[in-house]
Amino acid sequence: MNHSQLGKFILEISKSKLGFPKLDDALSLFNQMVRMRPLPPVIRFNQLLRALFRMKEYSVSISLFKDMCFKGLPTDQYTMSTAMNCFCRLKQVNAGSTILGFLIKRRYIIDSTFFNILINGLILEGRTAEAIDLFKKLVIEEDVDSKTYNEITFGIAIKALCKSNNSKGAVELLNNMHNYGCKPNLVAYNTLIDSLCKDGFLDDAFILLSQMKSREEEEGIITPDVITYTCLISGLCNVGRWDDAKTTFLEMNNEGISPNDVTFSILVNALCKEGNMKAAQEIMMKCGHCRNVFTYTTLIDGYITQGEMGKALQLLTSMIKDGIEPNIVTYGTLIHGYTTVRLKLDKALHLFRQMSSKGLKPNIQIYNILIQGLFYSGNCFLARKLWKELHVSGLRPDICTYRVLLNGLCRNGFHTEALSFFLEMKTVETMSLDIQCHGIIVNMFCKEGRMVRGFLQHNEFGEVMRFLKEMFSKGFSLDVTTLQLFVNLLSADRIDDDYDNVVIQDLFKVLIDTDISEIWSCQ
Known part of the structure; x- marks a missing residue:
């Protein structure tokens, strides 16, 4: 591969959301680039590191960055920012900050990108208070060069305040952005509206929506998008304001904003919780692109909660006809229905075996449901068999499994076995009863x-x-x-x-x- 071919190939890879088809392909290309003479320009190495970042191969990207430094290969500020971002995504902010210290010591020009990465890294690491303090030092408390922050910096700070349950402070910061030469963007508004809705401050969230719509042209017009409305609808559904949720949904459609899968899924889920299964199913059937495994499973769970296993099974058939394969959650929901609602353990076990034939591995929750149901029905032999099978499958029992087993044995009169099992569990260092x-x-x-x-x-x-x-x-x-x-x-x-x-x-x-x-x- 010559330099021209390398440039075209790596440019396509760096633009792709998926990155390299295989990790080995990236490593092979890096080794090939290192051997090329003359060496490829630094931008090619940056594109390679960026592709690995998009693949979320942060550790590999850092390893190649260190290799570049060791071999004396060319690096620039973009290389450094990518490496710093990788460290922060791995929740190694202190390691990432050493890169920033190195750049400052070498008198590099530090722009907002590096501080944005650092503040976001602190949030990811759970050091929200430090993130807010750093933002204040950069923007509010010190007279620093305005290049060290921008609209993105404010957006990250708003996210930090929201994560620290200070939505009111985040609103105040958003309203004061213009004092620092920055204008709020859609991401900042959506972050804040989502936080207000989750905290139950729905009226404040709708005030922000009105504020977005009424912005003058010189202030920068911001048009609400599907994320904005989905956050509002979700918040309304969470507090049972179904009528307001429907009104907001209609308003969204009237403004020409098409709902996405998440919007429909939230509505379907809310209607199921309300017990309005007919309306929930109508919404899903009218919207072709929202018929997915999540919405089908939500509906199935809703019917089971209503005690209508027959309709739940009809939905399972429709789901498969739509070309949507049931997942572990779907099977777990149906097994739970047969085990606890209808007490038809033979059908629950049939679904359990069907999962394995379709290549789906039952999780510990499904084993817990079945073992509990079998003990409840008095089928201790099969319950014990599933307990042994659980271990063979490589799953690790959780505390619920032990409760189910102890209760099942005691319920069926196997007191000596229950006591022996209890005493055995006490000797396991990793087990805390x-x-x-x-x-x-x-x-x-x-x-x-x-x-x-x-x-x-x-x-x-x-x-x-x-x-x-x-x-x-x-x-x-x-x-x-x-x-x-x-x-x-x-x-x-x-x-x-x-x-x-x-x-x-x-x-x-x-x-x-x-x-x-x-x-x-x-x-």
Whole structure:
């Protein structure tokens, strides 16, 4: 490949949103460029690094940048800004700031690009307060060269204020941008409107919308777009203002702004939550491009919530006819419906097996749903089988899995197995059993009056006290239901002096701190 061919090829790659088809292609091209004589100009190396940045291969881009520096290859401010941006995207702001320090030391001209990257990096790393402080030093507190900030800088600062739950301060900053020679842009308005809607300040969000529409030409006319209206519709739906959401949707259409998939998905989801399944399905069917796996799954979930499994299955058929393949969430929704709504476990298991045949790997939530349903129906053999299968598949059980298993075993009378499993889990260093897991075991000992009426004959109170001691030592407290069981026990006045007085004292402290009416309400 000669220099001319390289220029055309890498220009096409750098403009593409996808970048290189394979990462190895980028590395191979870099090695080829390094061996070329004369060396390609720095712009070619920059285009390569930029393509890797678009591919989100930040670590690889940094590695090539370091290699360039080590080999003495040409670099410029654009190379440095790309490397700095990669460090910030990896949440390594301190490493990125060293590049800025290097440039300042070498007396490079630093423009707003570098400070924008740094402020945004601080936000990504969760250091929002530092991002706001840096913005203030650049723009407000010091008389610095105006080249160090621009409209984008203000937009990033507005995002930082919104992330720190200071939407009001963000509004004030937006309204004061003109004092610093900058004009608000659409991105800044959308960021702020989205934040106001999420925080529940919908009236303020609509004031901003009116402000956008009423801007004079000299101020810079800003036309709301689909993102603006989608944020507003989403905010209205979240607080149940369905009529206002529909009005805003119509206003959007009247202004010639076409809704996108996200807009329709929000409306469909909102109508499903409202229970208006007919209207939700009509919207989806009228809008061809919004028929996607998310909207279909949302509708399926809505019908299942209404107890209409038949209509949910009809939608699944329509979905497949539309050429849209169900995903894990779709299958999980249907399995949950069969397991908890209709208790048709055979059909739930059929869907479960169907997933595997289609190349979809069930996640831990789906296993939890099925194991719980099987235990509930008394099919302990199949529940245990799925538990073993879960491990073979390489999935890692979560705390919900352990609760389901403990509760299922206790529910079906396998108390010894439940206790053995509980004790086994306590020995696993990575496993932290919560209060509900402890409560299940303690409740197991209290079932059928075994502790209240005959704990001395069964000699089980010591086991319960050992559990209590461990729970208190780990900082757990007891829920009201479990406390009520022990109130019954203590009221029997049959506690031997041999038992751990410290634990009993801790139990009394918990009882004293608990509203006694809550305990008696459980009886």
